[in-house]
Amino acid sequence: MAAIDLTGDNRRTDKVNVLVKWVFFGCASVTVLTTLAIIGVLVNGAVSFFFEASIVERLAGQRWNQVITFREFFFGTEWSPVIQPRSFGVLPLMWGTMMIVVGSAVVALPVGTATAIYLSEYADTRVRKILKPTLEILAGIPTIVYGFFAISFITPLLQQVFPQTGTFNAAAGAIVVGIMIIPMVSSLSEDAMSAVPDELRNAAYGLGATKYEVSTQVVLPASVSGITASYILAISRAIGETMAVTLAAGMQPTITGNPLVEIQTMTAYMVQIGTGDVSVGSIGYQSLFAVGLTLFVMTLAMNLLSQVVKERYEEEYR
Amino acid sequence: MSTENPFDGIADDIARKRRIGRVFVAICFASTLVGIVALVALIADVLYESWGWVTIEFLTYPPSRFIESYQPGGRGAGIYPALVGSIFLIILTAIFTMFLGVGAAIYLEEYAPDNRLTAFIEANIANLAGVPSIVYGLLGLAIFVRAIGLGASLIAGALTLTLLILPIVIVSSQEALGAVPDTQRQAAYGMGATQWEVIRDIVLPRALPGIMTGTILSLSRAIGETAPILMVGAATSMFTAPYSLTGPFSAMPMQIFDWARLPQAEFQHVAAAGIVVLLTVLLLMNAVAIYIRNRYDPR
Numbered sequence: 001m002a003a004i005d006l007t008g009d010n011r012r013t014d015k016v017n018v019l020v021k022w023v024f025f026g027c028a029s030v031t032v033l034t035t036l037a038i039i040g041v042l043v044n045g046a047v048s049f050f051f052e053a054s055i056v057e058r059l060a061g062q063r064w065n066q067v068i069t070f071r072e073f074f075f076g077t078e079w080s081p082v083i084q085p086r087s088f089g090v091l092p093l094m095w096g097t098m099m100i101v102v103g104s105a106v107v108a109l110p111v112g113t114a115t116a117i118y119l120s121e122y123a124d125t126r127v128r129k130i131l132k133p134t135l136e137i138l139a140g141i142p143t144i145v146y147g148f149f150a151i152s153f154i155t156p157l158l159q160q161v162f163p164q165t166g167t168f169n170a171a172a173g174a175i176v177v178g179i180m181i182i183p184m185v186s187s188l189s190e191d192a193m194s195a196v197p198d199e200l201r202n203a204a205y206g207l208g209a210t211k212y213e214v215s216t217q218v219v220l221p222a223s224v225s226g227i228t229a230s231y232i233l234a235i236s237r238a239i240g241e242t243m244a245v246t247l248a249a250g251m252q253p254t255i256t257g258n259p260l261v262e263i264q265t266m267t268a269y270m271v272q273i274g275t276g277d278v279s280v281g282s283i284g285y286q287s288l289f290a291v292g293l294t295l296f297v298m299t300l301a302m303n304l305l306s307q308v309v310k311e312r313y314e315e316e317y318r
Numbered sequence: 319m320s321t322e323n324p325f326d327g328i329a330d331d332i333a334r335k336r337r338i339g340r341v342f343v344a345i346c347f348a349s350t351l352v353g354i355v356a357l358v359a360l361i362a363d364v365l366y367e368s369w370g371w372v373t374i375e376f377l378t379y380p381p382s383r384f385i386e387s388y389q390p391g392g393r394g395a396g397i398y399p400a401l402v403g404s405i406f407l408i409i410l411t412a413i414f415t416m417f418l419g420v421g422a423a424i425y426l427e428e429y430a431p432d433n434r435l436t437a438f439i440e441a442n443i444a445n446l447a448g449v450p451s452i453v454y455g456l457l458g459l460a461i462f463v464r465a466i467g468l469g470a471s472l473i474a475g476a477l478t479l480t481l482l483i484l485p486i487v488i489v490s491s492q493e494a495l496g497a498v499p500d501t502q503r504q505a506a507y508g509m510g511a512t513q514w515e516v517i518r519d520i521v522l523p524r525a526l527p528g529i530m531t532g533t534i535l536s537l538s539r540a541i542g543e544t545a546p547i548l549m550v551g552a553a554t555s556m557f558t559a560p561y562s563l564t565g566p567f568s569a570m571p572m573q574i575f576d577w578a579r580l581p582q583a584e585f586q587h588v589a590a591a592g593i594v595v596l597l598t599v600l601l602l603m604n605a606v607a608i609y610i611r612n613r614y615d616p617r
Contacts, residue, residue: 115353
């Protein structure tokens, strides 16, 4: 019987181990490359939009020639990049996005917070086990379905109350986006409220507080960082929401205070250009990236802010 | 002799507080119902609008511009190319994400040293998860469609969706890998296994159900995404199923979008029928994910 060779050559297995590690590292670095690519693509496209030449062409020796001023882009009040007379003021699109954000926040923030209080403080375990997953179904429904719901249900409903409501209107868009982000607010806020230790509640009860007082004067202040973070994330989601607002709110860039008329958000504009036939180098194609970069910066700022709020103001209970 | 009762009026005070408390609970409970009612209304609306429009023909025929074709006794029209397109898209996305997502999760859980590079990668993944899906569409359009030259193809769509769901797949796979008890790793090392052998033979098999569940749930998000594939250039009306990786494609959400924005009122019913098919596929994927979790998860 031959002895098993325990002192054999291990170099091959060592090599496999190192190779495998690098392959997995490669997979992880794809995420970093994705971020770099997103920033690169958006900045490069936006530079072409403003300066008529991309960064690459600039490096090849082409001169800067600013055709669209930042002043016109950020402060102009007309957006018509493709149809003559051309005008490149992004404000109407930002205004449209802001109408959706404010409207959906009015729906989702109070409702989501109250839902979180009910689930965390009042509902018994059995009820919570049914209600929570049911609410989370809302978060899993594709946004295109919300868009359909808005035009086939909410807009007709609005038209019965306010007959002057347009076929496409900001209100219907804001309401469905609000419904869409309720679970985000309620489940993140509930996590924050559940993390408040029972000792705090019991101490308040010991002082004679009612359940209402405990909920609003102990639990809410103690979990305010988590709740704020959930608000900011929900708003960030509303800014980037695309299909529901495209279907519900329309394609007409306008600065208006009337929620019952057609508007256009930044995302809806991108869909409008995306569904058309865009040739590379056309102003329509380049404007996608200028608007996309604006959108990306806004959502990134909100996401970072939510992390800062959560980390900076989080009470540690240990 | 009459002493003044110091607790006079407290009973009223308590009664008032009780009333406020009851009103408050009622408000909170009503708010909880807002979400539930909205969900029920949404599903009821879709079912009502689609009633009678989801037929066998709807599943097996290409779309048509004529509403008569969709009706019973018509020539037959439906969602077939988009349904097949969505299935192909999801299979391709599944292959790419399984490889990249699980690989990245293994690196971060098993290999990554506790340094600033690792912290940066993890923070970056968290931020990627918050990037709007339409921005991924722009990325796909500029990189896969134009720069690499894949065109508005099935594979460009799948790669874009892969990047979109990669952060979620990585995080859920990391959780599954982290849940494998360390004692099992130590036992295998004690037997003389190398790190790769430990991962391949001990950690991965234990973590696989959790990884599968997370991946399928992420894929069910990808199948409902419209904006990224729209920017990549998915066709609004394809009359044949996609025939090659680099050929044009349509997908269910894209087709539904196309129907929903047509002005003729009858097409709302067709869009609703499309939504029923999409939601059914979603429901099936979620059911599979839950089944795998309950059946195989040791916890």
